[in-house]
Amino acid sequence: MTEPHDNARLARVLGPSEPEVTCEQCFDDLDLYVELELAGANAEAAVPGLRAHLRGCPACSEDHDSLCAYLEEQET
Amino acid sequence: MLTEPITTLRSGTVSVSREVRQTMALSRSDLSMQHPGSDVESRAWLQRLRSDGHERDQARRALRELLLRAARFELDRRSTPLPHLRGGDREDLAQQSADDALLAILAKLEDFRGEARFTTWAYKFALLEAAVTLRRLAWQGREIPLEAEHWGLIADLGSSPEQGAETSELIAAIRQAIEDALTPHQRQILVAITLNDVPIDVLSERLSTTRGALYKTLHDARRKLRTYLAAQGFAIESFESDTP
Numbered sequence: 001m002t003e004p005h006d007n008a009r010l011a012r013v014l015g016p017s018e019p020e021v022t023c024e025q026c027f028d029d030l031d032l033y034v035e036l037e038l039a040g041a042n043a044e045a046a047v048p049g050l051r052a053h054l055r056g057c058p059a060c061s062e063d064h065d066s067l068c069a070y071l072e073e074q075e076t
Numbered sequence: 077m078l079t080e081p082i083t084t085l086r087s088g089t090v091s092v093s094r095e096v097r098q099t100m101a102l103s104r105s106d107l108s109m110q111h112p113g114s115d116v117e118s119r120a121w122l123q124r125l126r127s128d129g130h131e132r133d134q135a136r137r138a139l140r141e142l143l144l145r146a147a148r149f150e151l152d153r154r155s156t157p158l159p160h161l162r163g164g165d166r167e168d169l170a171q172q173s174a175d176d177a178l179l180a181i182l183a184k185l186e187d188f189r190g191e192a193r194f195t196t197w198a199y200k201f202a203l204l205e206a207a208v209t210l211r212r213l214a215w216q217g218r219e220i221p222l223e224a225e226h227w228g229l230i231a232d233l234g235s236s237p238e239q240g241a242e243t244s245e246l247i248a249a250i251r252q253a254i255e256d257a258l259t260p261h262q263r264q265i266l267v268a269i270t271l272n273d274v275p276i277d278v279l280s281e282r283l284s285t286t287r288g289a290l291y292k293t294l295h296d297a298r299r300k301l302r303t304y305l306a307a308q309g310f311a312i313e314s315f316e317s318d319t320p
Contacts, residue, residue, distance in 0.1 A: 034196065
């Protein structure tokens with residue numbers, strides 16, 4: 001069996017297999033996507049390809065996590 | 077220190093299928109009834125920022141204060157790898173990030189579509205400026221590993237005694253694909269970002285390009301690897317990251 005950390009590294013090398021948005025589209029739609037996510041709505045349906053991009057792009061993924069964390073902190 | 081807001085430095089595209097774009101447009105129209113950005117508070121922000129004189133200046137000051145809080149949040153959250161960053165330096169970075177974010181927002185004000193709250197839209201600029209600044213600071217003065225000797229990291233993945241023969245074969249095939257199927261530029265970008273964990277914003281600064289342009293190169297390289305591996309008969313669907 002492949003070790004989990006090996007899977008993660010291979011996934012990082014190979015990237016997502018499905019269609020994904022660009023970094024620019026990701027940034028443009030990140031606010032909508034995160035608000036829908038935090039509201040429990042289907043964010044992927046509103047912005048198809050953004051979830052795949054977050055899996056493929058470490059920087060955009062960090063930006064996503066930061067916006068989620070900040071909005072959650074604002075709610076508390 | 078950066079002299080231009082990072083958010084103005086993006087360009088480049090990754091091909092997205094027509095089907096995805098059409099689906100996106102349909103989904104957007106379905107959501108038109110629930111756009112939170114068309115709320116009273118968001119409209120008030122826009123109106124005040126587009127006004128003249130004292131009201132506009134007040135709105136800009138208030139927005140900058142919000143951006144500063146967001147930048148401080150990001151710097152506090154992500155500055156652990158930079159223990160030498162003192163409190164005063166961190167505050168300077170927060171102030172600079174807020175200034176750069178405000179400039180970017182004012183330049184892009186007409187791009188705000190009202191699909192999210194105005195403040196959510198604005199926060200992402202401040203968080204981005206702060207995050208990119210931190211990533212670049214963490215790599216300041218460090219050499220960027222781009223070269224082939226670092227492919228050894230792939231070989232390291234294959235050294236686990238528990239590792240199955242199938243995965244070892246896949247790793248060997250990936251190494252071969254990187255050597256055979258990629259251009260030198262694609263090879264460097266793929267190795268730096270996915271094997272050596274160089275942040276894409278650090279790489280874009282060193283290579284005088286943008287995050288978007290580098291990601292397109294990475295995307296094209298990954299597609300070539302997948303095509304190569306599929307032609308060799310490898311089933312690689314299971315190697316999908318579960319995050320986020």
